[in-house]
Amino acid sequence: MENKSGNRVKELRNIRLMLAGIIVSKTGTMAFTFALAIYILRTTGSAMGLAISIILYSLPKLIISPYAGVLADRIDRKLLVVGGDLISGLVVLLLLFQSTVSITSLYAVIVVLSLVQTFFEIAFQAAQPDIVSDDGLFKLNSYAQSAMSAADIIGPALGGIMLNFGIETIILVNGLSFIMSGLSESFIDFTFNRKKVAKTEKPVKGSMRSEYKEAFQFIRSKKIIVYIIGLSLGINMLIGLGIRVPLPYLMNEILKMNSVTIGLIEAILSIGILVSSLILGKRGPGPLYKSTYLYACVIGLSVLFMGLPFAFGLTYPELTAAIILAVTHFTVGFALPSFTVPIITFEQQIIPENMRGRVFGLIGMLASIGMPLMVVISAFVMPIFSATSMLVFVGAGIVVLTSFIMSRKQIRLTFKEVDASSETSTEEITS
Incomplete structure (x- = not known):
């Protein structure tokens, strides 16, 4: 004790x-x-x-x-x-x-x-x-x-x-x-919860190529990690495609909002993240499968509704337009931690201690390629498609991608096993 x-x-x-x-x-x-x-x-x-x-x-x-x-x-x-x-x-x-x-x-x-x-x-x-x-x-x-x-x-x-x-x-x-x-x-104390690693699991200090080959083999052997990385990076890249360029263009050039209003709307996104993160910290994790599926779809639908009200040439008073974008920004901000925190925690727990650096390095490299690439693509596509249609497309794309990946048998079974294990642990603690 x-x-x-x-x-x-x-x-x-x-x-x-x-x-x-x-x-x-x-x-x-x-x-x-x-x-x-x-x-x-x-x-x-x-x-x-x-x-x-x-x-x-x-x-x-x-x-x-x-x-x-x-x-x-x-x-x-x-x-x-x-x-x-x-x-x-x-x-x-x-x-x-x-x-x-x-x-x-x-x-x-x-x-x-x-x-x-x-x-x-x-x-x-x-x-x-x-x-x-x-x-x-x-x-x-x-x-x-x-x-x-x-x-x-x-x-x-x-x-x-x-x-x-x-x-x-x-x-x-x-x-x-x-x-x-x-x-x-x-x-x-960086060794507070470090697990003892068996000799066979200790990393062999070979060339960088051989060490990354080992990491790739591990990822390929775990389909669940492939799906999780695909979902996280896919949503991240779609957000880069829809929000980085089209959204500022919508607020500045189409809706003609002043800089103060735009600044407040963007700050509301961070406020949503802050509120959601504090609630998560107090409440703890919910059902992994339902939370991931639900909040990823909420992100997609919120992005979709950033563009849909303005997609058919409809005009609104500045205050109404600002409220629409403020609400959707807050919703995206609120949903992001509820989606990302459980996923990150799951990745950290399922990836072996002696391989986390290489796997997270690989994810970081892919994210570094994906986000700028999406920004460049959106800049080229903007003259062809309107900012509002791109937001609608990206929002729908997030929902479709989420539904496709979350319907995979491997991810459904693994996430539901985690949920069942969490419920068992909770019952043992409370009994």
Whole structure:
């Protein structure tokens, strides 16, 4: 009994330290990203400068993700997590040693941050099941999502305020936030729930190609993982196709909304995520099969109804249009954690500890390819199809994709087995 109590205290400390690290570094990063976009636009006077910064952040992640995945399985993940934040902080603070912050130096820092944070993110996701109990993993993922959503809301507002005091203020705050996050994470016990790995399961340190071949073979042998990755990446890519370009175009060019209204509508998405994540953390996981199916369809239908009311040339007062988009944004935001958190938790639990880095590295690489590709495709397709028809198409596509994958026998049986196991555990605890 005393041992259980001690473990519970350690677990709660791990959760608090990790959440503190997330909210501090993420808030600083969001403030920095928001201010950086404005600073580059003001300094260069061109959208091309902003586009270059986005490419410089996205491309290194695509290239380095496989290497980061292998490294996350080879060395201590705590070293990658803590070191990633500390190095990021020092790199950002180096900008303050210039008399004037140049665009070239900002681009260089963006590239370095992209590389370092790729190692951090993959190691962080792979390490989460080791720092809490099996039962606490869902709660950790839920509250981590809450912390990131809160940072998404607070960060841009702070960035806008602090930019009035100069870009140097933002740089100082972001650099210190990374360092504070790294110090917080250094006190986390990364071996709290690490399972003992049999000698035959320990990774053989061969070439990167041979190690990724092993990861591919594992994924191919587990159809359930193929389906889950396909569903997650498919929805992610469809959202990139429909929301990244068509939705801003709809609000700016068709509905002629002012920037304040657009900003409030976009903030409501993060508020929906925050509210849903907090509820999930308190309530715990629901039935995996029903939740995944239901909330993925809710995401699709919400995206569809972002475009459908405006698809036939119908006009509305600005307030009515804003309410329609605000409600659908909140619904998407509310449904996202209810779909993603159970899926992420399931992936973390089903993938062996000695292979998580490579699998998550592979997923990260595919996501890095898919999202920019969808944005480019949507930009080319926009002159042919209207923004509203693209939103309707994407929303319907999410529902069809979800229905197709969730109807597979393998996924139905596995998810329902997980649900039955959860019900049995709950009955044992309450009896």
